[in-house]
Amino acid sequence: MNPFAFHRPTSISDAIAALKGAEDGKLLAGGQSLLPVLKLDMAEPSDLITLSAIPDLDGIDASGDSLTLGACVTHARVAASDVVQGAIPALAALAGHIGDAQVRNRGTIGGSLAHADPASDYGAAVVALGATIITDRREIAAADFYTAFFETALEDDEIIKAVRFPKPEVAAYRKFPNPASRYPVVGVMVAKVGGEVRVGVTGAGETAYRQADLEKALAASLSADAVEGVDVSAEGLNDDPDASAAYRAHLIKVMTKRAVADLSA
Numbered sequence: 001m002n003p004f005a006f007h008r009p010t011s012i013s014d015a016i017a018a019l020k021g022a023e024d025g026k027l028l029a030g031g032q033s034l035l036p037v038l039k040l041d042m043a044e045p046s047d048l049i050t051l052s053a054i055p056d057l058d059g060i061d062a063s064g065d066s067l068t069l070g071a072c073v074t075h076a077r078v079a080a081s082d083v084v085q086g087a088i089p090a091l092a093a094l095a096g097h098i099g100d101a102q103v104r105n106r107g108t109i110g111g112s113l114a115h116a117d118p119a120s121d122y123g124a125a126v127v128a129l130g131a132t133i134i135t136d137r138r139e140i141a142a143a144d145f146y147t148a149f150f151e152t153a154l155e156d157d158e159i160i161k162a163v164r165f166p167k168p169e170v171a172a173y174r175k176f177p178n179p180a181s182r183y184p185v186v187g188v189m190v191a192k193v194g195g196e197v198r199v200g201v202t203g204a205g206e207t208a209y210r211q212a213d214l215e216k217a218l219a220a221s222l223s224a225d226a227v228e229g230v231d232v233s234a235e236g237l238n239d240d241p242d243a244s245a246a247y248r249a250h251l252i253k254v255m256t257k258r259a260v261a262d263l264s265a
Contacts, residue, residue, distance in 0.1 A: 001038050007049040012056060012136050012159060015049050019157050022047035027159065029072055029111030032103050057110065057161060062087040065167055068134075071110025071160040075099075078109060088129070090171035090189065094121050097175070099182050110160040113145070116152045116207070118238070119183040123208025124173060126163065128189035128200025134162045146207035168193045172262035174255040175203070178242055185243050186251035190218065190259040197222060199256060204237050204248045214256055224257040 005022070009015040019025045026045040028034055029052070037043045051057055057072040060083050067087040069078065078084050079096035098104055098121050112122050113133060125131070126142040133140040136159045145153055154160070168191040175187030184203040188211075191198050197218045202208040217226045232252045237245040 001041070002044045004045050005047045007047060008053050009049060009051075010053050010055075012054060012161065015051060015054065015159060016136060016157060018047065018049045019159075022049070025049055027051060027114070029108040029114075030074060030106040031111075032099070032107035033111060033115040033117065051110075051159070059162070060084065062167075066164050067091070067167060068162050068164045069109050070162050071113075072108045073110075075104040075107050075109070075112075076101075079104065087167050088165060088171060090168075090173050090191070091125055091129075091165065094125055094173045094189070097121070097177070097182070109163055113163065114152065114154060114160055116146060116150050117183075118149060118206055118208070119185075119187075119203040120208065121173075121175065121184060121187055121202065123202035124175075124184075124187045124189040124200040125165070126200070127208050127210050128191045128193075128198045129165045129168060129171065130193055130198065131166075132164045133160055134164060135160055143210075146209075149206040166193050169195075170263045172259040174258040174262065176251050176255060186248050186255055188252060188255035188259050190256060190263065192222070201252055204252055206238075211252065211256075214252075218256075218260065222260065222263065224260045227253055227257045227260065 007018040023046040025047040028048045028050045057070045059070040061068045062083045075095045075098045084092045112120050131142045171191035173189040175184035186204050187202040189200040199211045199214045201211050213230050217230045232249045234245040234249040237248045239245040
C-alpha cells in the first residue's frame, strides 16, 4: 500500500472540496471494499477522504411512505434498527446476512452502492423496491443507477448522501450465498410496490437488474407455482468458478420461489 494523505471532513462541502483538490482522491466510507483493493495495489490514491465524521450521512427516517437511510448507515444498523424492521422487514433481514460481523459493523449502504459490486445484496433491494439514490446534487432512480460492470451513473466527484426506499406492501429476499464470502451467487428480492410486483436479481449478471418474465408471471399470480412455468434464460448471465450461467438461471427461479413463499409465511 502506497502512502496517501488522509482527510476527515465534517461536512459534505468540505469532502467535495478535498476530493476536487486531490490529484487522485478516493472517498472512504466503511472501507470494506476499498481497503482490500488498496492492499492488493489495485488502486493508488493520492488522498483518502473519510465520510465517517459527517453527521448528515448517518440518519434513519421512515416518515411518510418511504424509508430513508443515510449513506454511512452500516449494514449492522440497518439490520438492528426497529425503524427499518417496522418499515421494510425484508431490507433489515437482507442487511443481517451481508458478509460476516466485521463487514456488517463497518460496511455502509452508501459505500456498497457506490462500489457497485455486481453481487451486492443491496443491488437486488434497490431495483426491486424502486429506490432513489440521493447525492449532493441530484436524485438518481435505481433503474438508472447501475450502468455497467462495477460502474454507476455517479460522477467522479459526486457523493451519495442517502437512499430512499418506498415502503412496499410486501417484500422478501432470498440468496444462495458463496460459502466463503457470503456474497450472493444469486440473490432475489420479490416486492409488491404500489400494486406492482417487482423482482430484483443480483449476483447473476454484470449489474443488478429486474427480471421481467418472472414479474409478469407473478403479477398474474403471486405464488411459487407461478414461477414454475417461467423459462429463465442463461444468456448473458455470469459464468465463472462459483457457478455456470445455466446454474445461475436455475438459482434465479429457486430463490424467487423461496422469496415468494416467504411473503405468505
